[in-house]
Amino acid sequence: MNKQSYDLVVIGGGPAGLAAAQEAYDQGVKDILIIERDFELGGILQQCIHNGFGLHHFGEELTGPEYAQRFMESVADRGIEIKLNTMVLEVTPEKMVYAINSTEGMLEIDAQAVILAMGCRERTREAIGIPGSRPAGVFSAGTAQRYINMEGYLPGKKAVIVGSGDIGLIMARRMHLEGASVEAVLEIMPFSGGLTRNIIQCLDDFDIPLRLSQTVTKIHGKERVEGVTVSKVDDNLRPIPGTEYFVECDTLLLSVGLIPENELSMEAGVELDSATGGPIVNEGRETSIEGIYACGNVLHVHDLVDYVTEESKLAGKTAAYFLQDKIDKRKERVEVIAGNDVSYVVPQQITDKVADRKRVDLYLRGRRPLENVRIIIKDGEQELFNKKERVIKPAEMITVPLSEKMIDDLNSEQIEIKIVKEGA
Amino acid sequence: MKQKTEVLIIGGGVVGTAIARELSKYRLDVILVEKEADVCTGTSKANTALLHAGFNADVNTLKGKLNVRGNELYHQLEKELDVPIKWIGALVVAKKESDMDKLEELLENGQQNGVPDLEIIERKELFELEPNLNPDSIAALYAPTAGIVNPFELTVAFAENAVENGVEVLLESEVLDIEEQDDYKLVRTAQGDIEAELVINAAGLYSDKLANMVGSDDFEITPRKGEYYLYDKKLDIDVNHTIFPVPTEVSKGIVITPTDEANLLIGPNVEEVEDKSDLANTREGLDKVMRGAQETISDLGMNGVIKEFSGLRAAIKETEDFLIEASEKVRGFINVVGIQSPGLASAPAIAEMVVEIVKDEYGQLELDTDFNSDHQGIPRFRHMSHQERAKLVEQNEDYGEIICRCESVTKGEIIDAIRGPIGARTVNAVKRRVRPGAGRCQGGFCEPKVVDILAEELGIEQTEVKLEGKDSQLLIEPAKESLQKGVIDSE
Amino acid sequence: MKQELITCISCPIGCDVEFEVVAGEINNIEGNRCPKGKDYVITEYFNPTRILPTTVRVKRGVLPLVPVKTEEPIPKKLLEKAMKELAKVELEAPVKLGDVVIKNILDTDVNVVATRDLAKR
Structure with a gap:
């Protein structure tokens, strides 16, 4: 077995791994290895043509x-090893990492810190x-x-x-x-999970119908897809008998959700959050195992890659600070609880004291589409944060900043973040 | 092209291939024909994969006679054929006092069939074996000799070992007609005619159709569909044995069992269907499977499900038994039909029995002293220690390239599957042998890579690669082809 | 006078922009969160345009296709025609990000450029 050692091993060379490695390097960690399973870096972005x-991160559209x-x-440019x-x-x-490739064989890599950036499936x-x-002809959209x-x-x-x-x-377009001809895009929910701009420029531009509250209830065809039965669904998303109709097609594409890919994390013993499907992390993206971090879609499925970059830089920086012994733990850890109408929040814990930190951003998602709501954070009975939001969509991530002062002044060991209707 | 053979086996399921392998022990020309592009594509590929202990079937039936013997034979076969079997044992779980009579009945029947080590265990012991059972479980019949096998690897291994010992396996060779001649049968296949002195009908669901071709019309096969759910290996609910509910008059109930790869499998329901190729899952069938499993373990649900599938059993309704005999009406025609559960467990014993029938028909057979009983399977990277993996990749760098991340399948294993004695020609054939796409992402990531490897190894275009059957191509055309045609059209 | 609504898709936010059309001119634009919304609505009303991201074929590359895009938006009605033009193209690897694939596609004054490096096989 081929034995090697690195200060930091980053697992995954997609947007998360690359940003994390870059930031860790810039924070002074030079002995870094990025491990990528594909023949090139870039991850899923390479197929998202x-x-x-980049509008948030680079200020231009890429x-x-x-x-x-x-x-x-x-x-x-930084000469980071890949x-x-x-x-x-x-x-x-x-933090022993076992990997394999065809040129070096089995690798046993001793890492001081590990960043998990494996993405999702x-x-x-x-x-x-x-x-x-x-039959053949059923594909996931990716x-x-x-x-x-x-x-x-x-x-x-x-x-x-x-x-x-x-x-x-995007795949319809x-x-x-x-x-190819795209017969229809079906959405089981009464609303689309995509951006308005994509509905316009991917469907409306080409007269592709979007059918809400409908789904495929049967696939036909023995060898290759020959068609699908589509049904309308009721408020509980159950197909309504009698509403079935047949659509002839040779292909069925499924874009029905993404799942953080945490099989490695689980085997390492990292604790997962059932709401995100990813590891439970603190505000620096450290998992339940000291020195193992997670960022990007392995942690929770992001809406924009720009936020992946932001989060991954944070993980890279924390990993660097950990390796440089620059992190102090708070006396008490603070649990961040997803309250009313919040499906999840990341980080789930605040545990560290970091000298040069100005604020901690909480990433959260609403459970359902809502209008005219307030996002409220409570520290026991005390209200830490209260802000009006005109529209909440589950597909879009919400960022809520907590200043360092707010965190310093916390009274309880648990803060709750919730979404409430205005006036409720 | 016309071929001659002494014995022709029709059907490359577990029964046909087990017979082929058993006959390959003798000095005999044997050809096996299969209509699909691979062996193990019918009933053998979609079932509960159980090596039943043998307590169910009545002692007076062939099922009752052959199951226990077949189960025993697998202990030798797992070593010879390098096929993974887990002898996990089976439990029939009682939930009410009236079930206890049924357990006693099964115990007695099993003992008559010669099932070893059967016992009825009390609640306390039962929960030590299976802590996740619903609390209303009160006792169980415990059959420690039951096992689970990988039916794909098993069937391929039977067939490949047969080939290694001289049997010829012809794929995509559907039998179109059989003509009786004076001292042979002229079997017309999709790939040409074969003159066979003896024909063995192991055509599963279609065996009645085959028999009718020569006027052996004394049985009818009814397809019975059974649907299944398969779970992710990483499931919070541990199950250690094959668990049956107590059978009722109307139903054998839904089985819960680990597979040889440690996935959890639940099913099957029973539904008679008309069409022998109707493998569609139905909402009603799947719901029955889920509800049935929940009666035994209520924690089971859709969470963790990675696959639904269904299989068809080939049943003879009149007898509900196997029919294994030389046809009385047609000389030189042996029916090995109606092989439903426990067919998989019985297959090696069925093969032994068929050899005896062949001897009766054909006279004494001469043992082939060159017979090599041992078949080397493809390395199973996923089950190896890191040290073993290190050694494997040193032999061949293709074992260092992981193609399927969910099941940890290497390029080397996929190439082995394609280059084997019965080489995989389709994406599903590769999956049956070495499992890329059998995991939680169901091929989402690895399918394009498997398609590439198949295309390269077979020297075909990616657009010619099939999922399974001849019309199941995955990719319709190269990028831009339609657009370019459009250019030509409009100009 | 006619009250109109166009959803601005200059960026992923998607503002609903309302405006009036009087004698072929756009007035009283409301609902846009940034100045781009105004420009977008005017263009979208009179001559809708889109960036076209797609691929072209490549010989001897590590991949058989390289992604490309129009550097600027082109008229929406030309998208399908542009796809056919691009289907004719076959580049030779290596390709560099920014390489011009087609200059002035369909006389739009817009170039189509490669959006990644693609090495030779």
Whole structure:
């Protein structure tokens, strides 16, 4: 076995891993290794060829590959070591990283700190249990995106897309522009999970119908998809008998959610949050194991890559401070609780004292679409924060800053963040 | 092209391949024909994968006679064929006093069938074995000799070991017609004619259709669908044994069992269907499976489900038993049909029995002294220690490239599957042998890579790669092809 | 006078911008959170344009396609025609980010450029 050691090992060379490694380097950690399973860096951004990335972080609109390349170049400029085509097989609680590639064989890498940045995977047809036959032609939207944008194949000529999140919408446009016909985009919820801009420029521009409160209830075709049965659903998202209709198609694309990919984290013994599907972290993105950090979509599924970058830089910085012994623990840890109409909040804990820190940002998501609400944070009975929001959409992340002074002055060991209707 | 053979086996399921392997021990020309592009694509690929102990079937039936013997034979086969079997044991769980009579009945029946070590265990012991059972469970019949096997690896191993010992396996060779000649049968297949002195009908769901071709019309196969849910390996609910509810008059109930790869499997329901290729899952069927499983372990739900599938059993309704005999009406035609549960467990014993019938029909057979009983499986990277992995990748760098991250499958294993004695030709054939796409993401990440490897190894275009059958291509056309045509059209 | 509404898609926020059209001119623009909204509405009303992100084929690259985009938005009605133009293109690896793939596509005065580096195989 090939034995190596690094101060910091970053698992995953997508946007999260790259930003984390870059920041850790800039904070003075030079002995860094990024491990990437694909043949190149950039992660999922390389197949997200559409524009819309980078407005927050770079102040200009980039495509996914352009956004990735900026970070790839900055990592290369810093001379940070990279292993491509390398799969991490195990991370131990003692931060021993076992990985493999075809040139070096099995690697046993002793790390002082580890940043988990493995991203997420797509929910499947199976996970949502669509009945029917099991023919070729059922793809998750991301797999189809890879085939079309990178591998150079059109997976079908007549498609139905389930899920109107941004990936579903973007793929409707891609399929259409590449010469396929998109019969419909179906959304089981009464509202789309995607950005308005994508509904307009991906569907409306090409007269692709968006059908709300509808879903596929049966897949037809023995060898290749021949069509789908679509049903309307009731308020509890259950198909309404008698509303079924048949749509002929050769392809079904599924964009039905993303799941943080935490199998390595679990084996390392990192505690997970069932609400996010990712590790429970403190405000520096440290997991339940000291010296192991998580950032990006492995931690929680982000809406914009810009926030992934922001979060990953924070994780990289904390990892650097940990390696440089610059972090003091608070006397008591503070639990951050997701209250009324908040589906989750990250970080879930505030545990550290960091000398040069100005504030801690809480990332949260609303449980349902709401208008005219207030976001309130309570420290026991005391109100720490109260701000009006005109619109809340579950698809969009909300950032709430907590100043260092607020944190210093906390009375209880638990703060609760909630969304309440104005006037309630 | 016309071929001649002494024995022709029709059907590459676990029964046909087990027979092929058993016959390969003798000096005999054997050809096996299979209509699909792979072995193990019918009933053998979609079932509960149980090596039943043998307490269910009546002692007077073939099922009752062959199950226990088959189960025993697997102890030798798992070593010879390098097929993973876990001897986890089975429990039939009683929930009310009236169930106890049924347990006694099963115990007695099992003992008559020769099932070893059967016992009825009390509640306390039961919960030590299975802590997650619903609290209303009161006792169980415990059958420690029951096991679970990987039916894909098993069928492929039977077939490949047969090939290693001289059997010829012809894929995509659907039998179109059989003509009786004086001293042979002329079997017309999709790949040409075969003259066979003896034909063994192991065609599963279609065996009645095959038999009808030669006028052996004394049985009818009814397809019975069973649906399943398969769970992620990482599930909070541990199950250690194959758990059956007490069977009722109308239903055998929903089984809960770990698979050989430590996924949890629940199913099957039973539904008679018309169409022998109807493998569609239904909402009603799946709901029955879930509700049935919850009666035994109520914590089970949709959480952690990674796959739904269904299989068809080939049942003879009149007898509900196997039918294994030389046809009385047609000389040189052996039916091995109606092989539903416990067919998988019985397969090696069925093969032994068929060899005896072949001897009756054909005269004494001469043992092939060159027979090599041992089949080397493909390395299972996923089950290895890091040290073993280090050694493996030193032999061949392809074992250092992980293609399927969920199941830790290497490029080397996929290439082995494609280059094997019965090489995988489709994405599903690769999955059956070495598991890329069998995990929680169901091929979302690895499918494009598997397609690439298949295309490269087989020397075909990616657009020619199939999921399973001949019309199941995954990718319709190269990027830009339609658009370019559009350019030509409009100009 | 006609009351109109266009959702601005200059950025992901998606402001609903209301305005009036009087004698072919746009007046009383409201609802935009930034000045881009005004420009967007005027363009979208009279001549809607879009950035076109897509791919072109590449010979001997590490991938068979390289992603490209129009440097500026082009008229919406030309998107499908532009796709057909781009389908004819086949570059030779290596490709650099920013390489011009088609100059002045369909006489729009807009170039199509590569959006990543693509090495030779």
